[in-house]
Amino acid sequence: MNDSKVFKYLRKIGVFGIVIRVFLAWFAIAFLIYPNVNLLVSLFYKNGEFSTEVFGKVLNSARAMRSLYNSFILAFTLIVTVNIVGILLVLFTEYFDLKGSKILRAGYMTTLIYGGIVLATGYKFVYGSNGLLTRGLVTIFPDLNQNWFVGYPAVVFIMTFALTSNHIIFLTNAVRGLDNQLIEAAQNMGESSWNIFRKIVMPILKPSIFAITILTFLTGLGALSAPLVVGGVDFQTINPMIVTFANIPYSREIAAFLAIILGIATMILLAIMSRIEKGGTYISIAKTKTRFVKQKIHSKPLNLLMHVAAYGTWLIYVVPIVLVVLFSFSDSRAILSGNLSLDSLTIANYQTLFVSRRAFRPYMVSVTYSIAASVLVALLAVFVSKIIHKNTGKFSKALEYSMLIPWLLPSTLIALGLLMAYDRPRALLGNNALLGTTYMLLMGYIIIKIPFSIRIIKSAFFSLEDSLEESAQCMGASAFYTLRRVIMPIILPTVLAVIVLNFNSLLSDYDLTVFLFHPLYEPLGIVIKAASEETASLNAVAMSFVYSVILMIISATALFLTQSDWANKRRKA
Amino acid sequence: MIEFKNVELRYNDFVAMSDLNLTVNEGEFFTFLGPSGCGKTTTLRALVGFLKPYAGNIVVAGNDITDLPVEKREIGMVFQSYALFPTMNVYENIAFGLKVKKLSKKEIHEKVMAVASKIDLSEEQLYKNVASLSGGQQQRVALARAIVLEPKILCLDEPLSNLDAKLRVGLREELKRLQRTLNITTLYVTHDQEEALTLSDRIAVFNNGRIEQVGTPYEIYNKSASEFVCDFIGDINRITPRLIEKINEQTTGRRFKTDREAFVRIERIFGEVKQNYASIKGKVLDKEYNGLYTKYTYEVEGQKLKNIEKNDGLISHELNDMVDLFINPDDIMQF
Numbered sequence: 051m052n053d054s055k056v057f058k059y060l061r062k063i064g065v066f067g068i069v070i071r072v073f074l075a076w077f078a079i080a081f082l083i084y085p086n087v088n089l090l091v092s093l094f095y096k097n098g099e100f101s102t103e104v105f106g107k108v109l110n111s112a113r114a115m116r117s118l119y120n121s122f123i124l125a126f127t128l129i130v131t132v133n134i135v136g137i138l139l140v141l142f143t144e145y146f147d148l149k150g151s152k153i154l155r156a157g158y159m160t161t162l163i164y165g166g167i168v169l170a171t172g173y174k175f176v177y178g179s180n181g182l183l184t185r186g187l188v189t190i191f192p193d194l195n196q197n198w199f200v201g202y203p204a205v206v207f208i209m210t211f212a213l214t215s216n217h218i219i220f221l222t223n224a225v226r227g228l229d230n231q232l233i234e235a236a237q238n239m240g241e242s243s244w245n246i247f248r249k250i251v252m253p254i255l256k257p258s259i260f261a262i263t264i265l266t267f268l269t270g271l272g273a274l275s276a277p278l279v280v281g282g283v284d285f286q287t288i289n290p291m292i293v294t295f296a297n298i299p300y301s302r303e304i305a306a307f308l309a310i311i312l313g314i315a316t317m318i319l320l321a322i323m324s325r326i327e328k329g330g331t332y333i334s335i336a337k338t339k340t341r342f343v344k345q346k347i348h349s350k351p352l353n354l355l356m357h358v359a360a361y362g363t364w365l366i367y368v369v370p371i372v373l374v375v376l377f378s379f380s381d382s383r384a385i386l387s388g389n390l391s392l393d394s395l396t397i398a399n400y401q402t403l404f405v406s407r408r409a410f411r412p413y414m415v416s417v418t419y420s421i422a423a424s425v426l427v428a429l430l431a432v433f434v435s436k437i438i439h440k441n442t443g444k445f446s447k448a449l450e451y452s453m454l455i456p457w458l459l460p461s462t463l464i465a466l467g468l469l470m471a472y473d474r475p476r477a478l479l480g481n482n483a484l485l486g487t488t489y490m491l492l493m494g495y496i497i498i499k500i501p502f503s504i505r506i507i508k509s510a511f512f513s514l515e516d517s518l519e520e521s522a523q524c525m526g527a528s529a530f531y532t533l534r535r536v537i538m539p540i541i542l543p544t545v546l547a548v549i550v551l552n553f554n555s556l557l558s559d560y561d562l563t564v565f566l567f568h569p570l571y572e573p574l575g576i577v578i579k580a581a582s583e584e585t586a587s588l589n590a591v592a593m594s595f596v597y598s599v600i601l602m603i604i605s606a607t608a609l610f611l612t613q614s615d616w617a618n619k620r621r622k623a
Numbered sequence: 624m625i626e627f628k629n630v631e632l633r634y635n636d637f638v639a640m641s642d643l644n645l646t647v648n649e650g651e652f653f654t655f656l657g658p659s660g661c662g663k664t665t666t667l668r669a670l671v672g673f674l675k676p677y678a679g680n681i682v683v684a685g686n687d688i689t690d691l692p693v694e695k696r697e698i699g700m701v702f703q704s705y706a707l708f709p710t711m712n713v714y715e716n717i718a719f720g721l722k723v724k725k726l727s728k729k730e731i732h733e734k735v736m737a738v739a740s741k742i743d744l745s746e747e748q749l750y751k752n753v754a755s756l757s758g759g760q761q762q763r764v765a766l767a768r769a770i771v772l773e774p775k776i777l778c779l780d781e782p783l784s785n786l787d788a789k790l791r792v793g794l795r796e797e798l799k800r801l802q803r804t805l806n807i808t809t810l811y812v813t814h815d816q817e818e819a820l821t822l823s824d825r826i827a828v829f830n831n832g833r834i835e836q837v838g839t840p841y842e843i844y845n846k847s848a849s850e851f852v853c854d855f856i857g858d859i860n861r862i863t864p865r866l867i868e869k870i871n872e873q874t875t876g877r878r879f880k881t882d883r884e885a886f887v888r889i890e891r892i893f894g895e896v897k898q899n900y901a902s903i904k905g906k907v908l909d910k911e912y913n914g915l916y917t918k919y920t921y922e923v924e925g926q927k928l929k930n931i932e933k934n935d936g937l938i939s940h941e942l943n944d945m946v947d948l949f950i951n952p953d954d955i956m957q958f
Contacts, residue, residue, distance in 0.1 A: 517706035520673055525720030525772060526694040535719075539710035 066530060070433050071445065077430070078452040080478040081497055085467030086455065092470055093306055104307045114304050117291035118311065124205060124277075124287055125270030131210040132266045133259065135363065136217030142360040144225040145251070147344035149357065157364040160371055161215045163605035167560035167575050168598045170279040171582035172370040173208045174199070175377070175591075178280070179584075182373060197282075204280040205273065205287075211366055212276070213269055216262045224258040225251075228342040243345060264323045271315055272460045274561045279582050288312055292462050293564055296469065306470065309463035317458045371602070378595035382588040385595075399596045402589075409593055413600070416557050416574040423495035424552040428545050430496070431503035436533060438504075439511040450504075457501035464497055465565035491566040491573070498562055499552045510544040511537075547612040554608035558601050574601065624649040624808050625670065625776065630679035632665050639665040640832050643679070647810065647825075652802050654811045656819040657829030658855070663812050666829070667778050670810065672696050684775065699769030703781045705761050707753040713764050714749040720772045738771040742801065759790045766798075770805065777802075777809045783818065795822060816856045820844065828852045850886070850958045858889040858929065862955065866924045870901040874952045883957065889918070891954040892930035894938050900949035907944045921946065 060068060093104050108114050142148055143155040164172065176183050177199035188194050199207075228251065236246045274289040281290065288308050295305035347353040377385055384394035402409045438450045456464055472484035484490040514537065522532040538545075560575035567573055574597055580586060581594030625647040632640040640662040647653045655663035668674045670681060672693035680689045688696055707716050714735055721731045739749055742763045753761060762782055769777060779798075783791045799822055802809050813819055819826050820840040828835045828843060828851070836848035847853035862870070862885040871878055879885050893900070905921030905928060916931045919940060930948065932938045940946055 515704055515706060517702040517704050518708060520671075520693075521700065521702055521706040521768075522708075522719070523673075523693040524671060524698065524700045525768070526723045527719075528694065531723065536708050536710075540708075 064529075071437070074430075074434060074437070074449055075445075076478075078449060081468075081493060082452050082455045082500075084478060085471035086459070086463070088471045089306055089463075089467045090310075093303060093310070104303050107301075107304050108307050111301075111304055113286070114291060114295070114308060117286050117288050118308070120202075120277075120285055121271050121273070121287040121289075121312075124202070124209070124273060125267045127202075127206050128209055128213060128266050128270035129263050131206060132213045132217075133263060135210055136214040136221065136262065137259070138359070139214055139363065140217055140221045140225055142356070142363070144222050144342075145247075145345060146356060147346045148360055150361075151344075154360055154364050155218075157368045158214065159218055160367050161212055162218070162609060163602045164371055164598075165212055165215070166558055167275040167279070167579050167582075168558050168601055169212050169370075170208055170275040171578055171594060172374045172598060173211075174279050174582050176370045176373055177204070177207075200280055200282040201285040204282075205276045205285055208276045208280060209270065209273060213266055216265055220258050220262055221255065224255050226342060228254060230340040230342045233342075233345070243348075261323055264319050268316055268319055272312055272462065272561075274462075274564075275579070278579065289460075289462050289561070292466070296466060296565060302466075302470070306463075306466050309460065309466050312460045313458070313463045316460055320458060374595050374598050378592070378599045380592070382592060385588055385591055399592045402593065403596050403600075412572055412574045412577040412597065415571045419491060419495060419573060420553045420556040423492055423499065423556055424549045426492075427496045427499045427503050427552060428507070428549045430500065431507040431548065432538075432541075432545060434504055435508040435511045436537075438508060453504050454501050456497050461494075461498050461562040462565070465494055465562050468494055468497075469565060486568070488568045488571055491563060491568065494562050494566040495556050495559070499556070503548050503552065506548050507541065507545060510541040514540060550608045550612050554605050557604060624651070624684060625810075626680075626682040627666070627670075628680045628682065630666075630669065630681060631677045632662065632669050632674060633677040634665075638677075638832060640669075643834065645827060645834065645837065647808060649808055650806045652799070652809045652811065652822055652824045654813060654819040654823040654826045655829055656813060656816065656826050656855075658814055661829040662832045663814075663829045664780055667780055667810060667812050670776075671698050671700050671778055697772070697774050698776045698778060699772055699774035700778045701762075701765045701769050701780065701782045703784060705765035705782075705785075707761055707764055707768075709752075709754055712750050712752055713744065713756070716753060716764055717749075717768050717771050719768065724772070734771050738767045741770075741804075742767050742797075758786050759794060762786065762794060766801070770801075770807070775808065777807050779809065779811045781813055782811075784813075784815075791818075798822065820856070828855065830855075847886075847956055848958075853886050853956050853958070859886045860889055860892065860928045860930075861886060861926075862928075863924070863926045866903070866926060869903060869924060870950065870952065870955070873901040874899075877952045879952075879955060879957050885955050885957040887950055887955050889929045890931055891951065892928060893949040894919075894930060894932055894940070894946060895949070896947070897949040897951065900951050903948050903950070905946050905948050907940045907942050907946060910940065910942065919946075921948065923948070 063071070094101055096103065139154075139158045143151050143158065148154065161169065175181055178184065179196040179199070181199065184194075184196055184199065188196060232250055232254075233246055236250050241249070271287075272289055273287050274293070277285060277287045278290045278293075281287065286294075288311070292305040292308050292312075295301035295308070347356055376390055378399055379396060380390060380394045381396050381398065384390055403413070404410060434449060434453055437446050459467075468490065469485065472479065472490070474485075475481045475483045484493065518536055518540075519532055522536045527535070558575050558578065559573070560579055563573050563575045564579075567576055577590075578594045578597055581590045586594075625645075627643045627645040630640065630643040631638065632643070643666065655666060657663045665674060669676055672688075672691065676689060680687050682688065683696075683698075708719065711719065717735045717738060718731050721734055726734070735749070736746075739746070744760070744763055744767065748756070748760065753764060756764065762785075765782070782798075783794055786794065795818060811819075811822060820843075823840055825837060825839055826843050827837045830851045836843060836852045838846070838848075843852060844856055847856065853859055864881045864883065867879045867881050867885055871881070903923050905923040907919055908922050908927065909920040911918040912934075914934070916933050917939075918929060918931050921928050921930075928948070932940075
């Protein structure tokens with residue numbers, strides 16, 4: 051751009067446009083680029099020269115090496131177990147004609163409202179050393195080790211059932227999208243049900259399963275809540291180790307290095323996934339698609355077996371939630387003994403939540419952080435998307451790529467980057483530090499939600515007809531007036547959905563929170579995790595049940611408002 | 624009124640329209656006609672201001688508007704998709720531009736009601752969601768929204784293309800009536816030759832980034848300036864040099880070159896005797912009954928010719944009949 055072009059461009063975007071662009075450029079440099087560059091530099095560039103000292107530190111740390119090994123073992127195991135369970139769930143609810151499939155689906159969908167640290171603590175409550183199931187088993191088998199639910203199998207068990215959400219969402223859609231005439235054509239040619247599933251259905255579902263597999267692997271690699279809660283001393287993975295090392299100044303470098311390994315693995319897998327998305331997606335060539343009809347199982351024994359398996363799995367999903375809800379209404383005595391009776395039912399725990407400031411405080415903290423971060427990130431995403439939407443210049447490209455950085459990095463790496471960059475005053479923040487302030491966690495929340503928010507809001511912008519803006523312009527409207535009066539009302543439902551979904555997922559966040567929270571303002575995730583520890587008081591345990599129940603209600607409401615058929619119909623209307 | 628002076632339009636390195644020189648008169652219904660990708664919509668968008676010419680000038684009423692921003696050109700536009708704002712009702716859509724102009728509520732209301740009555744929108748319809756309207760009603764609202772601002776020029780980009788055939792014919796007539804009532808200079812983009820011929824005062828036929836011919840519908844149809852125009856408008860027969868020689872033998876006066884093809888419209892080949900016309904013999908190969916008329920295909924001197932005969936009961940041929948056909952040399956076009 052020569053001088054006159056720059057001047058014309060600046061005149062075109064106006065003062066407001068210039069201010070927004072300067073702010074976004076500063077934000078991207080200060081929070082998305084600098085912390086990560088600073089992390090790399092501080093690790094590999096010491097006393098003015100390239101240093102590999104950190105490699106030695108990691109190689110010499112048995113715990114670090116063990117955690118690396120465990121993480122990969124866990125990730126590979128989960129690929130198998132999650133896919134088996136996840137595919138079965140979708141077959142039970144969508145492919146085969148089983149009785150009560152709606153009830154089954156509702157049970158399997160509980161992981162959408164009951165995940166992360168809440169789920170891990172809930173499972174521990176059922177299966178842990180003081181867990182209800184363990185106590186029941188001990189009465190039957192007195193010699194049973196009460197600490198049976200610990201280590202690798204326990205982590206795999208929890209994560210297997212926690213990670214089927216992707217199957218429930220994406221694979222369900224893939225099965226529902228099957229063209230029934232494909233099945234009928236194969237049947238017409240004399241193919242058996244099993245072969246139709248193997249040769250026709252599975253190849254169509256393969257790209258979705260592959261994408262889900264990579265997401266599962268990534269989640270397994272970056273596992274934090276489950277290993278922390280039930281991993282025990284023998285099965286700690288990378289992320290819990292990073293948390294441990296990050297709290298020791300001498301070992302912070304090891305934490306950062308482990309986070310970088312996690313980051314590199316994430317980037318490689320996302321690149322693979324991106325290739326799959328581009329090349330391997332099945333596109334229906336049906337001119338007139340017919341709705342998929344569930345397959346009947348004609349063999350009676352097989353039908354019975356399927357029903358038993360479906361409802362057995364359903365119980366695994368539902369029992370911890372039912373118990374958490376029931377025990378949230380129980381007194382301390384019942385929680386301690388694990389025996390529920392009508393006498394022990396009480397609403398005292400809920401009263402405490404609303405009466406005791408101390409009990410309510412974690413909610414206040416989490417709700418405040420989540421609302422602030424969700425609204426701010428949505429605003430940011432609107433402005434970034436608006437710039438990306440109509441401009442193909444270098445600035446908009448650089449802005450778009452820098453905003454996608456958090457998508458490539460695990461939250462642990464983002465947290466460590468922020469911690470190491472802003473543990474002292476920096477010129478980029480007007481000579482202020484973030485460490486020790488309440489803004490640290492807020493910035494972390496905003497950063498991790500940027501890629502998702504931009505992807506969704508950007509697609510809302512791109513789905514707009516160009517002629518809408520053009521017709522407003524024809525009638526004399528300025529760019530800002532058009533954004534305010536024409537564009538925003540159209541994309542508002544999407545923006546609100548993004549706010550609600552972000553709010554929902556941040557409310558009980560633990561993975562990022564554990565690094566960045568202010569000690570005086572403990573969010574819910576931290577409090578619920580503390581309640582799962584052996585040293586936790588009965589009151590704390592009782593309150594964590596209440597927290598969990600209310601979180602589930604909020605999550606269910608959020609999902610209903612944004613994802614349900616009702617919400618979709620309203621959006622279309 | 625509107626002048627395109629040596630205008631060149633580009634999309635990056637692709638030249639969409641080169642050396643465009645065109646004048647549209649005040650109050651004229653002027654149509655840009657051509658196939659997809661010929662540059663007609665690009666030219667319209669340049670006039671409205673969505674595309675800046677790479678070279679040349681656009682002048683409206685003596686004022687150079689080449690660098691004037693869209694919002695200051697006072698040109699109304701109806702988009703192919705209508706571009707109605709889905710979050711606003713019909714009234715709000717029509718009032719949008721008036722609000723931008725900061726007119727008082729009373730003025731806005733008066734203007735909206737006036738334009739609604741002009742285009743037959745009832746008061747009840749004004750408060751409906753635009754999504755609940757039929758295609759024809761949406762088209763009316765888009766038109767109302769454009770003309771309520773009383774623009775100097777009205778641009779319509781294939782506004783009837785999303786409607787079914789019958790509705791299209793009805794709205795075509797309404798559009799013409801409205802344009803005459805308002806006496807507004809109108810530029811109309813279409814690829815539909817019938818639409819162009821019935822609506823326009825003048826037509827510019829676009830092809831491959833340039834204008835092939837500008838003229839009245841009669842001139843464009845009957846005195847096509849190029850093979851492209853001749854071929855694009857209406858149904859034509861190609862006459863091979865062998866048949867041209869035969870026609871030359873029979874006619875006096877006008878002689879046709881025998882080193883190239885000539886063209887004659889299918890309705891200009893007659894199945895009844897015509898004095899002073901060239902006469903040729905054809906064998907009926909095929910007939911397509913179409914209610915109002917029948918389209919015949921003949922084999923003549925080793926080539927195929929087509930004509931149409933009105934289904935008035937006077938002429939009817941069967942397959943393999945040998946038929947005398949008559950062509951007026953004045954109807955033959957050669958380029």
